[in-house]
Amino acid sequence: MILTTPTVLAQVIAHCQQEWPQEACGLLLGSPNGGDVQVSAAEPLRNLSRDPRLHFLADPEAWIAFLYADRTEARSLVGLYHSHPTEPAVPSASDADSLWTFPAYWIVSLRNRDTPEVKGYRLEGASGQQKSPLVFREHSIRLIAD
Ligand SMILES: [Zn+2]
Numbered sequence: 001m002i003l004t005t006p007t008v009l010a011q012v013i014a015h016c017q018q019e020w021p022q023e024a025c026g027l028l029l030g031s032p033n034g035g036d037v038q039v040s041a042a043e044p045l046r047n048l049s050r051d052p053r054l055h056f057l058a059d060p061e062a063w064i065a066f067l068y069a070d071r072t073e074a075r076s077l078v079g080l081y082h083s084h085p086t087e088p089a090v091p092s093a094s095d096a097d098s099l100w101t102f103p104a105y106w107i108v109s110l111r112n113r114d115t116p117e118v119k120g121y122r123l124e125g126a127s128g129q130q131k132s133p134l135v136f137r138e139h140s141i142r143l144i145a146d
Contacts, residue, residue: 002104002120002139004030004039005146013116015044016083016108022052027063028079028104037078037103038144047082055094056082079104086111089119091136096123101134106141 016024025047030039043066049057058080066077079102084092089109101123109117120141123134 001036002039002106002141003033003036003144004141006143007146008039008042009118009141009143012042012081012106013108013118015042016081016110016116017113019047019083020110020113021085023047023049023054023056023083023085024108025056025058025080025082027058027066027077028081028102028106029066029075030078030104031076032078032103039078039104041075042081053085058082078102079106081106081108083108083110089117091121096134096136104139105136 012026015026018024024044026042026044028039029041029043030037032038045062046059047056048059049055063077084107087109088111089107091107103122105121105123107119107121111117118141120139121136122139123136
């Protein structure tokens with residue numbers, strides 16, 4: 001289960017709406033919470049893809065800085081979000097083309113712009129083997145009070 005607040009979710013959706021019809025992307029910051037992960041903040045990133053309507057490439061300098069940032073705060077990097085401007089909130093083939101596994105991976109579909117759809121996934125190695133393809137497992141997003 002992925003726990004977050006209405007404020008964080010609204011911020012992520014607003015960023016994706018703002019970048020439409022291009023894909024938006026950003027970081028999810030938070031902390032583990034038992035077997036769950038809690039997302040307490042979102043950090044928009046520039047999409048550096050040369051084909052931003054169909055792909056995203058999160059600015060590596062910006063997000064690697066977060067990887068090595070002070071982890072004494074309850075704000076370590078727990079995931080990524082990106083939008084699908086015209087497609088459903090289902091991972092595409094290129095979405096699995098990632099070097100990193102994350103406990104929180106959100107896809108925001110703006111196929112119907114008035115009713116954005118957000119789905120949460122975990123991006124995991126298939127069987128703990130190196131070089132095995134990454135697989136997405138859907139994890140529900142549950143809202144908790146701000
Ligand atoms: Zn995607």
